[in-house]
Amino acid sequence: MTLTTEADLAEAIVAANGPLRVQGGGTRDIGAPVDGAELSTRGLTGVTLYEPGALTLVARAGTPLSEIETLLAAEGQRLAFEPGDMRALLGTKGASTIGGVIATNASGPRRIQVGAARDFCLGVRFVDGQGQVLKNGGRVMKNVTGYDLVKLMTGSWGTLGVLTEVSLKVLAIPETEATLVCEGQSAETAVTSMAAALGSPFDVTGAAQMNGQTMIRLEGLEQSVAYRAKALQDGVLNGFDVVEGAASAALWSDLRDVTPFAGKDGAVWRISVKPSDGPALVRELGTMSPDAIYDWGGGLVWLRVADEGDAGAQMIRDDLSHIGGHATLIRASAATRASVPVFHPEPAPIAALTQGLRAKFDPRGILNPGLMGA
Structure with a gap:
């Protein structure tokens, strides 16, 4: 069901007599399949506050991401955490919503310099599994006092509550960008190059290897970018060429959206x-x-393997158990996602905390049950 007010959404959750499949635009079909009635926030639309001078925007959860990006661009601003468009990768339709972005903590290549979506989320309003409307920074229900609601909700995938409104910090679009590119480096050499660039004083905002190209991004004032690019070329990045403007931006949008x-x-x-x-x-x-x-x-590896058996889950996670890290199955058939833990299994103490939070916010267990695992 698609609802247009927070009150209607709260009533729908109170009236629910079974599992609910919480969705925004439906573009990020990740996680174990949820067998339940669809509960969509697509009808909760509109930017309720935008103060460019204060770098602050407040929008209802169902507001299309494209609408927000257009509004910000008109004022020379952007969402610096660079949320990706997963539709081509996942084969989904519809329009990504800002609530879905925050619920999934969707963050792109710039995260290495500026942080993730949760670092730009200033406040949230949401409806929990009992139909209570909760918010950050104002009147908070007694049973959630002491929780950092923003951090809890960002990346919770609709399992703790249904977002109805988010408050965000935005940043100015830099004057220009350029990417230093080198063809044909091995993965080991590319990591060495990227580490050298990131360890330099030249304010790198992206470092990646894709399609055989090692890429280092610089953003800022035109003269500053030109100076930093030359300094890197003359120092730690010998053999790198400069790609500028739209061509540079295209490289990073392809990486952000995992287009390859x-x-x-x-x-x-x-x-x-x-x-x-x-x-x-x-x-x-x-x-x-x-x-x-x-x-x-x-530090982030996108890996494409055959969707056979467990899609490599045991082998990947066995290796990670020795070196540290975690793996999330972003795309696979519904059958694979139903049989393989999509999100990395949590250590027992963390799993106990997770279950305790879910019991507090969704005691009936009706919000996206099983999507993130047991």
Whole structure:
């Protein structure tokens, strides 16, 4: 069901007599399949406050992301955490919503410099599993006093409550950008190059290897970007060429949206490891014939493998148990997602805390049950 007011949404949750499949625009079909009645926030639309001078925006959860980006761009501003468009990768339709972005903590390559969506979320309003309207920074229900509601809701995938409104910090769009590109580096050499660039004083806002290209992004005032690019070329990035403007932006939008894997068969994993461990992990998974993209200096690995059996879940997570890190199954068939833990299994103490939070916010267990695991 699609509802247009927070009060209607609260009534629908109170009246629910079974599981609810909470959705925004339905573009991020990730997690174990949920068997329940659809509860959509698409009808909760509209920007309720925008103060460019204060770098602050408040919008209802169902507001399309594209609408917000257009509004911000008209004032020379943006969502600096760079949320991706997963439709091509996941084969989904519809329009991404700002509530879905925050509920999934959707963050792109710039996260390595500025942080994730949760770092830009200033406040939330949501309806919990009992139909209570809760909010950050104002009157808070007694049973949630002491919780950081913003941090809890950002990345909770609709399992603790249904977002109805979010408050965000926005930032100015820089004057220009440029990307230093080198063709043909091995993964190990690319990680070394990326680490050197990120360890430099030149304010790198992206470091990745994709389609055989090692890429280092710089943003800011035109003269500053030109100076920093030359300094990197003359120092730690010998052999790198400069790509500017729209061509540079296209490289990073492709990385953000994992475009190289769109339209190709197979399961897709998102693996977080120590950057120096990324290439070695991919080598150890060689029997799976993985196709890899390295982001965040190599600390984030997008991996495409055959969607057969457990899609490599046991092998990947066994390796991670030795080196540290976690893996999320971003794309696979419904059957695979139903049989394999999509989100990385939590250690027992963390799992107990998670279950306690869900029992507090959704005691009936009706909000996206099973989507993130038991």
